[in-house]
Amino acid sequence: MTSSPTATTPGRRIVVVGGVAGGMSAAARARRLDETASIVVLEQSEYVSFANCGLPYHLSGEIESRDALLLHTPQSLRAALALDVRTGSRVTAIDRAARTVTVTHADGTYELPYDALLLAPGAVAVRPPVEGLDHPAVHALRTIPDLDALTARVAALPADGPRRAVVVGAGFIGLEAVEALAARGLEVALVELADHVLPPLDAELAPLLADELRAHGVALHLGVSASAVTSTDDGAALVTLSDGTRLPADVVVVNVGVRPASDLARDAGLELGARGAIKVDADQRTSDPYVWAVGDAVEVTQAVTGDTGPVPLAGPANRQGRRAADAMLGRRTTPQAPVLGTAIVRVFGLTAAVTGASQATLARAGVEHETVRIHAGHHAGYFPGAEQVHLVASFAPDGRLLGAQAVGREGVDKRIDVLATALRAGMTADDLAELELAYAPPYGAAKDPVNMLGFVAQNVLDGTMPQWTVAEVDAVMASHLVLDVRSRAEFAGGHLEGALNVPHTELRDRLDEVRDAADGRPVAVHCASGVRAHIATRVVLAAGLDARNLSGGWISLVTTRPDLTRTR
Amino acid sequence: MTSSPTATTPGRRIVVVGGVAGGMSAAARARRLDETASIVVLEQSEYVSFANCGLPYHLSGEIESRDALLLHTPQSLRAALALDVRTGSRVTAIDRAARTVTVTHADGTYELPYDALLLAPGAVAVRPPVEGLDHPAVHALRTIPDLDALTARVAALPADGPRRAVVVGAGFIGLEAVEALAARGLEVALVELADHVLPPLDAELAPLLADELRAHGVALHLGVSASAVTSTDDGAALVTLSDGTRLPADVVVVNVGVRPASDLARDAGLELGARGAIKVDADQRTSDPYVWAVGDAVEVTQAVTGDTGPVPLAGPANRQGRRAADAMLGRRTTPQAPVLGTAIVRVFGLTAAVTGASQATLARAGVEHETVRIHAGHHAGYFPGAEQVHLVASFAPDGRLLGAQAVGREGVDKRIDVLATALRAGMTADDLAELELAYAPPYGAAKDPVNMLGFVAQNVLDGTMPQWTVAEVDAVMASHLVLDVRSRAEFAGGHLEGALNVPHTELRDRLDEVRDAADGRPVAVHCASGVRAHIATRVVLAAGLDARNLSGGWISLVTTRPDLTRTR
Known part of the structure; x- marks a missing residue:
């Protein structure tokens, strides 16, 4: 906590810019802590508090109802939390001296005063240097309108004609898009600039995902980029890759990453980090004591390497929102933990998950480490249905866990969550060996794969097993x-x-x-x-x-x- | 580590008494650390290294092959690990001065010298004060011969006649036996002296299991004991309960707990704890510097309460075996962690799991605590198939996690494993709130149930939410x-x-x-x-x-x- 001002008088005016994950968490927490505050949430789109992580699963049809993605509306938020939620309202400027924001909406522009301002502007898609991205077949998959447009495009494809998709970018959302489009019966080609799918995953585990993708008919184009989108004679798109390959496509989904939507903060003179994210302190406060910021647009510290930069993950965004509200209202705040980057994705029948530093990250950062690998049943081998969990974990020479990754059909999420918890706690190989996890034959093993990682790391680190x-x-x-x-x-x-x-x-x-x-x-x-x-x-x-x-x-x-x- | 002797000369003679979990872990680890040692494993039964936790699942038919339970044989252990495994070999005495054990087997008795002796005798079933337990319908379910006899009894029941079972004791194995017998088509009655099933679970969660049992046709008799087993006219058993109820039964399974098999250690003058378990130090060494002990027969310290006593769990037994081998051979040993008592059981479609201290344990120990409860989806609610996880967790006034319990259809094992890891790390409500767990819609939520536990506990502990x-x-x-x-x-x-x-x-x-x-x-x-x-x-x-x-x-x-x- 700092000695900087907080909005601590009754009737204080809290303005939140951005009404999804972090912004809405902050607004809701602020209301629960302060019934007297005026809380205005300004959202430039027409949708607040929607389930952005669920978009690919509605595209696939697995989440049947589009309404299921709309967790709240301005009306429901007014009723439950007395929030003044204004959609279609873009904040174009912050006057930090006057403590007002300029809001533009369909009916005009107005100034809105604040005692405390929370910025949760999120991220914007990186537009790759590809010619022809304005082709009508080209889509993104980050917002409800994106989803609507993509769903409509897929629905309009003839059932008996060509149904071909090209997905550019094999990150988390790209892979989810691939699965969704395949579920809709499209032939999918996946283009990734890195030499393996899911670049945050180390190269040694990625082939497991690649095999699963190919087994479901997905054509992989790795180590290449899309260079242009043109039109075929029949109006479909033609995606030309850097290696000269030409892929006809009725749908193109581009997802090559995001950058912090920090223009508003920058224009207001708030301090930004090297990678363009808004700098905040442990209480989510920006360089202006009356302005807080959370979510994809802020700079966080990476655990293990200490690197700083933005991390577009829903979990940290939500917790930052809660912390910012606590700080704004002068409450005790929880110690902000460095971000582990825990993430998970389903790729057809496989699950891939990561936490902490990958081997590539450790190598780049020059962090000395030993990496161990096991392939262990997700539960006791004598119990039917045991599936292999492929686990890779890196340890410092003193035994401290630095990061872990896993791929498999069952039990991957559990092991990564246990390892994420261990990582947060600063546990060592010895600690993993001694973890006391739940064992009955349907669930695990007397020596759980996480214990085994600890055993193997002990043996490697102390020289028992070179x-x-x-x-x-x-x-x-x-x-x-x-x-x-x-x-x-x-x-x-x-x-x-x-x-x-x-x-x-x-x-x-x-x-x-x-x-x-x-x-x-x-x-x-x-x-x-x-x-x-x-x-x-x-x-x-x-x-x-x-x-x-x-x-x-x-x-x-x-x-x-x-x-x-x-x-x- | 202590300055007491270890068997550190080449060709040292290691004798292990007991060839399941802890004993076999020790023998295998000892061989991997020392190729020159003579390692003899003495097992009184005909089976070593069998999957005792798997027995109920072969009774049910879920594990089809009996052989699947026999993980190793003396022959396979000789081939892989050069172990001299002697089954049917009972150790009847230890001469600590001469450093020999007396071994009795079918062909006679002999003395076997040791440089290091490891005791892994396990536990023996508590025989409850019930008349008529020698009735041929009465069975246990702890060993391969128990399983064989029970399986044969069930197989011999007429397909079209009465098929009635009474299970006495609703602990972990008792519940697994109930499910297995129901899977075999028997009508099952379950008798438990405590007022709820699964006594380690707090009373408030147990009704969820009771409902599930009843929904599968199991008749519950809670708060009563069996007082006698007699015969009906047609040769079946008749179990009379303390409340006068009489239950005819073609099969009776008795499982009311175990006690340490510490007679051999006691007779040898080794120090025992108050509850009859063998006292050991952090290296698993007994009061005799040449004798180590592991598994169900040894005294451990309970985390949270600091209570001491035996804990019959496979995970700790295996890790103790590994630690004892390290200590015996003069290796660095991992710090012994107090036992959390993490345990899990499947009850038809439900899972129940516990870690750390229950509310009842905390109350008995006089430990001040606040308990919080949530009922949260095991993954994002907008993704189809979300099942409620019923989570209860207790925290010290300073926020430290003391214990957690969960019941639900999905995702219970994951949350208990995360909480067991958090408990081991000494985490607080603040730490749970900040855990960064893997989130994608099929796996969890941006605010995982474990985070929610932390949020609720924060609000309760700081007075935000009385x-x-x-x-x-x-x-x-x-x-x-x-x-x-x-x-x-x-x-x-x-x-x-x-x-x-x-x-x-x-x-x-x-x-x-x-x-x-x-x-x-x-x-x-x-x-x-x-x-x-x-x-x-x-x-x-x-x-x-x-x-x-x-x-x-x-x-x-x-x-x-x-x-x-x-x-x-």
């Missing part, structure tokens, strides 16, 4: 004996060229054979997931040889390097 | 104006006698009416779950009246006090 990684495979194959300790049948189904197959159950009796084959070279052990090879690595080390275990085993290897598989 | 509870309802009805702010339709469907119905959307315009009706009395506000009544309570407080919000609202009220509902 590991090698898929990224090193070419160098390893050139300089090591690769010892594949899977069964003969698994080996026959695919293995690395030159690998020696000694099933782990035979290893103690065949150590001489391993020693001869190694011929002085270090031994690169692997099994399917890392469990059997852990035992084997310990056996080989005890025999006096240099040995390491492949992190994530064969499953991790074939995910990213299927080219290396030999079945001879 | 609350009243269902436990006070009789006194409140006698002394307060009950203000029901639900809609007219909800009110018509059931309400408290004498309640004034003012929908929350009309409250600000009808405050005079409330003031008149209150006539100087405090106002007890409620809605369905507590959300609308929170707003209403703030409005009434702002009007200068004394007001409190019913914790958990009408949903919590009718769960425990359906007798109070009026529809006139």
